[in-house]
Amino acid sequence: MTSKTTPESPLPIRTVLQMVGGWIGRLGTVWVEGQITDLSTRGGTVFLTLRDPVANVSARVTAPRGVYEAAVPRPADGARVVLQVKPDFWVNKGTFAFTALEIRPVGVGELLVRLERLRQLLAAEGLFNADRKRRLPFLPGTIGLICGRESAAERDVLENARRRWPAVRFKVEEVAVQGPYAVGEVTEALRKLDADAEIEVIVVARGGGSLEDLLPFSDETLVRAVAACRTPVVSAIGHEQDSPLLDLVADVRASTPTDAAKKVVPDVGEQLALVRQLRDRGRRVVTGWLDREMSWLTSVRSRPALADPVRELERRAEQVDALRERARRSLSGSLDRAADDLVHLRARLVALSPAATLERGYAIVQHPSGEVVRLARDVPPGSPLTVRLSDDRLSVRTEE
16 A cells, blocks of 8 residues: 555545455465364355464355365365465455365375374474373372363263272363364363362363364374473373374373273272281281290290299309308418418427527627627627527626
8 A cells, every 4th residue: 555645635445445455366376274163155155264273363264165065075174174275355345365266185194294293393392201201199189170071081081080989079171172172272271270279180081083083182282281281181082092192291191081080090999908908918017026026035934044033043142152151161271271381480480589599508699789799700809798698698808
């Protein structure tokens, strides 16, 4: 639009719309991909909405009935398609839409190739790593369940879980589990349950279906939302052979909704049996220990010291008396021998004493100082001496 306009010289709306239509008409044709929703037919025209499978973006598309019926197989709601479209602008109503010139359903093989590319991309980012997986709580207080409205998957999970543990509690979010709204509703329910502090584990459950039916559970938006959850997530999508990308990013993969109930809730009967087994095992261990201790106590009590402690004391008392008597005899003998030795020694001393010598007729010559004269040459002439006899003393002087 290059025309100059002012409040005083505005353009008529028809002119503006004609200019917009002319600009859009010059865009030409383009191939686009999306998911069909809101499919309807009126007369010779087919009306549908083409939704982006990842972003919340959609556009209206019209197609001549012949173009729609030429597609093999004919696409239905939820189908992935590739369209050759031409943008059209209706000047009379000021509305915009695409006109489909050719419709090509996306085949299963192509879907599988795209899913594989997405799987490799997410795996390279580490979203499927085992170290990201969290263990489920042993007995969750409240379980969040995301499932289809009044679905068999819901009944399977609830009935089997309550059969295993009757007191289990659930918060159920019923959502679309296929079709164009499935990804958005499942993702929103997931975020709601993840934000609930009471929820300890989240189960996403759906029954079996075709590859196209299960495509929402391989959607990148949903896979990333599961990876971002703080609450452990259990994937229970389809049957054993089904493997959407949700199975790879979830913390635990269940083969069926029934299997999910078995994985998140313990069986009360099994737990009671386990308690009985552990109790019996504990009883056997304690009984065995008591038996061993009783045997040891009986063995100890049979020993003489404990069997007849008074007799042992008497025996020890007899030993003490015997040792005391032996010590007394030994000491008495030692004293007697010492007394005899003393008598003999005294007799010897008496026999060898100076008085005994004098009584035998000998005399002892002493200097006035009392020193005994042993040799005559040691006495100078004229020295006074004392001669000691047995009964008296004599004073003498040597000759000069």
